[in-house]
Amino acid sequence: MSQEETRELEELLRRRKGGDPAAIDAEISSKFETEYAVVISDLSSFSKLTQEKGIVHAMGLIVEAHTIAEPILSTLGGEVLRADPESLVVLFQSSMDAVMAARAVNRAFEDHNAETPDENKLAICLGIGFGKMIRAGDHIYGDQINQAYRIGEDVSGHCEVHLTPEAYEGVKHLGSLEFTESSPIQLGELTLNSYSLVFT
Numbered sequence: 001m002s003q004e005e006t007r008e009l010e011e012l013l014r015r016r017k018g019g020d021p022a023a024i025d026a027e028i029s030s031k032f033e034t035e036y037a038v039v040i041s042d043l044s045s046f047s048k049l050t051q052e053k054g055i056v057h058a059m060g061l062i063v064e065a066h067t068i069a070e071p072i073l074s075t076l077g078g079e080v081l082r083a084d085p086e087s088l089v090v091l092f093q094s095s096m097d098a099v100m101a102a103r104a105v106n107r108a109f110e111d112h113n114a115e116t117p118d119e120n121k122l123a124i125c126l127g128i129g130f131g132k133m134i135r136a137g138d139h140i141y142g143d144q145i146n147q148a149y150r151i152g153e154d155v156s157g158h159c160e161v162h163l164t165p166e167a168y169e170g171v172k173h174l175g176s177l178e179f180t181e182s183s184p185i186q187l188g189e190l191t192l193n194s195y196s197l198v199f200t
Contacts, residue, residue: 002137002138005137006137008031008136009028009136012024012027012028013028028134032134032135032136033134034133034135035131035133036091036092036093036131036135037097037098037129037130037167038090038091038098038129039073039078039090039098039102039127039128040089040090040145040148040149041087041088041105042086042125042152043087043125044123049061053119061122062086064120065109066083066088068105068109068112068122069105069124070088072104072105072108073088073105076101077093078091078092078098078101079092081138089140089145094130095163095168095170096174098130099177102161103161103199105126106159106161106199109159125152127164128148128162128163129144129145129147129148129166129167130144130167131166144164144167151194154185154192155182155185155194160197162196163194165193172195177198178197178198179196180196180198181193182195182196
């Protein structure tokens with residue numbers, strides 16, 4: 001089904017060029033648009049670690065990081081869509097579910113690092129977005145995906161969780177959670193705003 005959906009979306013996009021863009025956009029939206037919270041993970045200092053310890057050592061840490069994170073994210077309602085070399089892409093039904101899962105992952109990494117030599121400590125950074133996305137099988141597209149990637153990679157520091165403003169809207173009312181607004185980050189013409197989850 002995944003490949004069939006992907007082919008159908010690609011065919012609609014090809015027809016869009018010479019057809020009626022508004023009609024095709026409406027068809028794509030009705031068939032493929034959905035709303036998710038997305039969690040993007042990034043292993044902090046991976047490039048530096050690779051240079052210092054070698055690619056095999058770094059790859060071993062990636063496998064270990066995924067082994068810790070994936071079961072937690074899945075158990076707490078996440079759908080692991082992709083496991084890239086450095087990143088996980090995980091979908092949730094709400095920002096609250098995504099934040100709770102991210103917090104659990106962060107604490108699991110803290111427990112792991114407390115009993116691990118410095119050279120094997122894991123620093124995972126998490127970016128969370130929320131909004132409408134286009135999904136065809138295992139492929140998903142949308143501005144919130146892009147923003148979650150960017151804040152996970154470029155804003156989140158060592159073992160931090162950052163949310164896009166759209167994801168933050170879904171959890172800001174929760175008295176059990178505390179957030180701080182991060183300073184905007186300028187990446188070319190793009191300004192990234194985000195909120196950081198405070199761990200207590």
